[in-house]
Amino acid sequence: MFKKILITLLILAVIGGIMALIHHLRVAHRNKKELANFSQETPYTAQLGKVLVIYYSWTGHTQDIANQITTLTKADTYRIQTQEEFKSSPAFYARIKKELNNKIYPPLIEPLPDVNPYDVVFVGGPVWWYTMATPLYSFLGKIDFKGKRVIPFSTQGSNPGTFLKDFTANVNNAQVGTYANFNNVGPEYNKAVHNKIVHWLNNL
Numbered sequence: 579m580f581k582k583i584l585i586t587l588l589i590l591a592v593i594g595g596i597m598a599l600i601h602h603l604r605v606a607h608r609n610k611k612e613l614a615n616f617s618q619e620t621p622y623t624a625q626l627g628k629v630l631v632i633y634y635s636w637t638g639h640t641q642d643i644a645n646q647i648t649t650l651t652k653a654d655t656y657r658i659q660t661q662e663e664f665k666s667s668p669a670f671y672a673r674i675k676k677e678l679n680n681k682i683y684p685p686l687i688e689p690l691p692d693v694n695p696y697d698v699v700f701v702g703g704p705v706w707w708y709t710m711a712t713p714l715y716s717f718l719g720k721i722d723f724k725g726k727r728v729i730p731f732s733t734q735g736s737n738p739g740t741f742l743k744d745f746t747a748n749v750n751n752a753q754v755g756t757y758a759n760f761n762n763v764g765p766e767y768n769k770a771v772h773n774k775i776v777h778w779l780n781n782l
């Protein structure tokens with residue numbers, strides 16, 4: 579009996595491993611294909627006026643994209659921070675899932691930024707459970723964009739889910755511009771990701 583359970587568990591683990599590997603290979607293939615479109619270096623030509631880049635980043639990926647936008651557009655920048663410092667653990671994923679289901683969003687460190695002086699405001703953050711990370715919900719609930727041009731962006735492992743739809747439904751009084759999303763990829767794609775950012779900004 580014990581042997582049978584052990585063999586079943588082993589088979590399930592092998593199947594799980596194979597499925598994870600197939601998923602990983604598929605995502606890698608998709609990233610390669612998408613970023614091949616951005617192998618050419620493009621000069622930055624956008625003229626966006628006075629720009630503010632607002633972002634939330636827990637593990638640094640969104641910060642990296644936000645920094646590149648900031649440098650290119652010569653923007654001011656504002657990092658959204660939660661009052662609680664989130665600690666990484668497997669339980670954190672389950673907690674966030676529950677909080678998203680119950681619309682419980684974390685309190686933020688204030689003051690929040692004044693968006694009034696800006697022509698264009700970028701707002702970005704990670705995808706959590708196929709939607710916006712909870713601190714972005716907290717943030718958007720507190721800001722009136724008063725008709726400003728707001729450009730959303732996200733970073734994610736591989737699936738942005740309904741980030742844009744949820745962003746658009748939660749951003750107050752904004753003219754939402756062209757969204758861009760960035761999968762997490764290895765350093766071999768740094769140039770292509772940069773070119774993708776330049777291309778996006780030039781076409782806003």
Ligand SMILES: Cc1cc2nc3c(=O)[nH]c(=O)nc-3n(C[C@H](O)[C@H](O)[C@H](O)COP(=O)(O)O)c2cc1C
Nearest residue numbers: 635636637638639640704707708733734735736737
């Ligand atoms: C709680 C949680 C849920 C996540 N859910 C998704 C998801 O649904 N889809 C996805 O592609 N990546 C998901 N990720 C991965 C993050 O979106 C990705 O690593 C992102 O680039 C992290 O951004 P940051 O480093 O700026 O915090 C999740 C990460 C966390 C912590």
